[in-house]
Structures are given as C-alpha cells and as structure tokens.
Amino acid sequence: MKLEIKNLSKTYENGIKALNNLNLTINSGMFGLLGPNGAGKSTLMRTIATLQEADQGEITFNGINVLTEKEKLKEVLGYLPQEFGIYPKISAVELLNHIAILKGLSNKKERKELVQFLLNQVNLHNFRNKYVSSFSGGMKQRFGIAMALLGDPKLIIVDEPTAGLDPAERVRFNNLLSEISEDKVVILSTHIVDDVSDLCSDMAIINSGEVILNGKPVNVMSELGGKIWEKIIDKNDFSKYQEDFHIVYSHLNGGKPLIHIFSEENPGNGFNQIEPKLDDVYFMAINSVSN
Ligand code: ADP
DSSP states (O other): OEEEEEEEEEEOTTSOEEEEEEEEEEESEEEEEEOOTTSSHHHHHHHHTTSSOOSEEEEEETTEETTTOHHHHHHTEEEEOSSOOOOOSOBHHHHHHHHHHHTTOOOHHHHHHHHHHHHHHTTOGGGTTSBGGGSOHHHHHHHHHHHHHTTOOSEEEEESTTTTOOHHHHHHHHHHHHHHTTTSEEEEEESOHHHHHHHOSEEEEEETTEEEEEEOHHHHHHTTTTOEEEEEOOGGGHHHHHHHSEEEEEEEETTEEEEEEEOSSOOOTTOEEOOOOHHHHHHHHHHHHHO
C-alpha cells in the first residue's frame, strides 16, 4: 500500500502559498506529519482527503488517482478532521448505525455487528446509549475513529487529534491509533513531536509548504548522535549562551532553562552529551530553514 504525492502546489486566493512543490511517499503503517502552525499540514491532509483542490501536482493511492477519481478514493478513505460539527441529540450507537447506513452498509445484521465491534474497539461500548454531544473531548475523538473506520478504509487521515485532550485521554487515543494502523496507511498530522516519536515508524517535517526532512524517527535521530549536549543554566545567562553556542531549543526544567545545543565536539563548560530526541531533530530542521 502506497500513497505518492508528486509536485503538489496550492496557492490560496489571498496569495498564500500553502503547498510548494511538495513530494512525499508514504507506505503502510503510521506516518507522522510534523510542522509548525501554518506549515501546510491541514491543506495537505484536506487535499489528500479530496476535500479541496490543488493547483498542480499528482496524488496516487494504490493506483487510484486521488485528484481525479475522488469517489474511488472516498471508498477507501477514513478521515478524522480537526474539529467535528455539533452532534445532534443522538446516542453513540444510533449515530454510528446511521453513518453506516449512509456509507452503504445495507445488511442490518452485519451493520449491527460492525457497530458493536467498533464501539468495543474504541472502548466506548459502555457509553453506547449516551448522547455523543455529552462526551468528553477524548471520547469524541475516539468516536471519530469509530466513524472513520466504518467501511474498512485503507487510508486513514487524522488531523491534529490530540490537541485539547488531557494526558490520559491522549495516551488512550494514541494506543487506539497504533492498534488500527496494521495493513493501512495512517497519516497523523500534528505539531506534537512526542506523539510522532511514540507512534510513527516513518515521518516528515514540513514547513512553508515544503518537505524539509523525511525519514524514520530512529534514523533521523541517530544522525544527530554524539552532537547534542544539554545543560541547565541560569536564565540571566541565556543570551550569552545564545551567542557562544548553537542552541537547538530550550525548555524549563524545575523553573530553570535546560538548553540543548548542537556541537560536533565536546563543548566543555559542564555540558552533558545526550541521546538525541525527536525534538532536537525537529527544531534543528525548522530553525535551519527559518534562519
Ligand atoms: P497547518 O495545518 O500546518 O497549520 P494550514 O494548511 O492550515 O497549515 O495553512 C497553511 C497556510 O495557508 C497558512 O498560512 C494559512 O494561514 C493559510 N490558509 C489555510 N487555509 C486557508 C484558506 N482557506 N484561505 C487562505 N489561506 C489559508
């Protein structure tokens, strides 16, 4: 199973170039698409999901020309958008059943079994008779996965699913995603780097509508092996460190800045060498483009 994107470009009417000659090949399994806000992720996801047009380029999925054979693609597509509309006052089991009818599952017995199976899979069976509108954010997202899975899709697109979820809901949702990714292409679009390192076997970083890095998380991290060093510093010294070192990123640790720097050689000064994380890869990639 393979999704191939070639020379894809899109400029909005206001002149913003959201996709700039983008090329990407995505195989079965979980693929993470990372990038800062405004990078073009949603534009790319919506274009693959046939919800908007590109200006130029090609997308093919297992022989289907995505841009011209939209109906064919929809038969194998499951799409979980960033936000859902308002749900009507209808229970989870009724809504799922209703959507299954819309998707053409006409055999009542089979449909009932499938709806039960999916509610179990997303761990909402105990809540099947509750209104979906009363669900928490995480439950709604899991319900969205059940909807996306109706019709046994081969290409699943999930756009920023964990934004707004509490940590426990996020873990539950991520576990569910990793369970469903077998024999399918699952694209997870997110700005949460940890979700990609936890879940994805392959990934790309996009910025300004272009792919700036593409590879397996383990490989892209090992390319920085031996070159990332960390140190907790005093916040008053931050600008001095910024002048003297190549700071990849910093975050607070117990209220003090913990800086990660890139250095081919031991920088001394009390820095400790660390195993590169995907955050280091991400910020190196993003900053080398914007600098
Ligand atoms: P991301 O999902 O990575 O945050 P988007 O694809 O939403 O990125 O946006 C890419 C760029 O295109 C941004 O600069 C955004 O403001 C712009 N953009 C997105 N949708 C539209 C639209 N419908 N009309 C005009 N500009 C848009």
